[in-house]
Amino acid sequence: MSxxxxxxxxxxxxxxxxxxxxxxxxxxRSRLARAALIVFLVxxxxxxxWYAVGALAALGHGAAAGSTSSSAPxxxxxxxxxxxxxxxxxxxxxxxxxxxxxxxxxxxxxxGPTCLAMAYVALTGxxxxxxxxxxxxxxxxxxxxxxxTAWAFMTDxxxxxxxxxxxxxxxxxxxxxxxxxxxxxxxxxxxxxxxTTGHFIVLAGVNERGRLVIRDPNSPERTAETWxxxxxxxxxxxxxxxxxx
Numbered sequence: 316m317s318x319x320x321x322x323x324x325x326x327x328x329x330x331x332x333x334x335x336x337x338x339x340x341x342x343x344r345s346r347l348a349r350a351a352l353i354v355f356l357v358x359x360x361x362x363x364x365w366y367a368v369g370a371l372a373a374l375g376h377g378a379a380a381g382s383t384s385s386s387a388p389x390x391x392x393x394x395x396x397x398x399x400x401x402x403x404x405x406x407x408x409x410x411x412x413x414x415x416x417x418x419x420x421x422x423x424x425x426x427g428p429t430c431l432a433m434a435y436v437a438l439t440g441x442x443x444x445x446x447x448x449x450x451x452x453x454x455x456x457x458x459x460x461x462x463x464t465a466w467a468f469m470t471d472x473x474x475x476x477x478x479x480x481x482x483x484x485x486x487x488x489x490x491x492x493x494x495x496x497x498x499x500x501x502x503x504x505x506x507x508x509x510x511t512t513g514h515f516i517v518l519a520g521v522n523e524r525g526r527l528v529i530r531d532p533n534s535p536e537r538t539a540e541t542w543x544x545x546x547x548x549x550x551x552x553x554x555x556x557x558x559x560x
Contacts, residue, residue: 390405449472502516
């Protein structure tokens with residue numbers, strides 16, 4: 316019995332419908348396989364595109380993060396200045412780095428006044444002398460030169476501030492005695508770990524392992540380290556130990 320209706324319906328009557336030949340089945344499977352392959356390739360290409368976009372975005376983010384420059388050093392805030400503690404003050408602190416000093420910017424040549432300001436704070440606990448103020452004092456005393464800060468400032472400037480400066484030899488026993496007694500030591504160093512020309516640093520104390528604690532006014536990184544006595548004293552050209560008058 317055949318289906319009634321249109322001619323097309325009649326062609327698919329139960330008696331007239333024939334099972335597809337093997338050749339037709341192979342052609343159908345081939346078309347289906349090609350269609351599946353095309354779908355797979357399109358999906359793969361689209362996925363690769365999204366992966367590439369994501370990878371480029373990640374690279375761009377990494378490059379931006381890597382290009383961020385480090386900020387200028389921040390000194391110990393005045394609110395934390397205490398007698399008996401040598402603050403970490405930096406000549407390149409934005410608060411005074413652009414102040415004029417010795418014919419240059421304070422951030423370039425202000426290591427001497429910065430060191431004396433640290434010694435002053437440690438011995439008095441007062442907050443009335445910034446590194447820039449110490450630089451102005453050096454200028455007034457004629458100790459700011461084209462080469463930086465004259466050694467005379469370490470004694471004359473100290474006297475103006477009510478401090479006593481004593482030159483001491485560059486040997487471990489002398490430096491250790493001064494530091495144990497609570498007397499900060501300013502050290503003029505030559506070329507080596509701290510400078511290629513000349514520089515001032517503060518020897519602030521001795522830690523529990525017997526190593527020097529320093530304050531380098533030009534380097535938070537070196538300030539964060541502890542140092543062997545021989546390494547530092549081998550680079551010293553002169554030292555002054557300070558006490559309150």
